[in-house]
Amino acid sequence: MINYLSTATTEQIASRLGAAATVAVLTHSKPDGDAMGSVLGLVRALRARSVDAHGFLVGPIDPNLLALARQGEVVLHAPGTAPRETELVVVVDTGAWSQVEPLGAWLKERADRVIGIDHHARGDDLAPMRLVDVTAASATQVLLAVIDSLGVPLEYGADAERRFSIAEALFAGLAADTGWFRFSSADERVFHVAGRLLGAGVNKQRLVQQLEENERPTRLAATGLALQSIRWLASGSVVMMRLSYADIVAASARPEDLGGIVNVPLVVGSVSMSILLTEAEPGITKISFRSKPLNCGRPSFDVNKIAATFGGGGHVQAAGARILAGIDVASAQVEDAVHAAIGGSARAPASAG
């Protein structure tokens, strides 16, 4: 890890991008709504400036998210293949080498032409030229300033039948990373940005239906198994759930069926932190952390710090990590980390809560 700060201004990054003939836009593997929105927003903005731009995604990717892309906007990575050579490569919504596998070596060889646009607090030297704004709720919020600097209208890309505009892509990222404007990161600036995007023609209802009300029945089967596994820690303020490899097979669940299950226990008043362990393949356990402030005014646990103890990261209220161990071993390690964190060290400062 390095001192992960901007090394260039918005204007410098916009002018370098606008002058390029060809650009590939990458993001972290298993793209989420912000990653996808950032890729599509930038690809559309560069195409509006007549730059030959495309997105390059390392899956798996939720088909509901993929459906936001127009034909030809993104290329999906196939094992053993590399992105097409381009003059510049932009990596959005991450700056961590661990998040861009299997393209780490490919990116390192091209470091002189890699640009980063991100909003995470931690990252590596993946992109020597980068724009990082940790006060932004989403990478699309950081990207908005770059697009404004490119001088491209946010309405660009909309058509009569369906809206595929830049604004729609940016809104999808903002909504995804703020839990549809519920997390503490959804501050006054976020609502200003959201208002501007709606003013540029975003069809919010269509996005809600596409992204939030479009799951498969197997999603409920997996949710049911996770809820049955609940363990209550720390006097009921922390919930731990698990989906073993056998559970996932039993539910016929695909990776995209599992996103968001970790949020379900937060509906309980006494729960301030929810953790889901998922053994998507035997011997590898993914951990998702979520937290929320309690009614009594107690601020959120900083789950980013807990995730960091496992080499992961994210934000104060949403973070993730991976443990190279089966779910029983991983579960014991996470429980130890939670007990250590509740000692006080992982609590967010009041100003960040």
Ligand SMILES: [Mn+2]
């Ligand atoms: Mn993000």
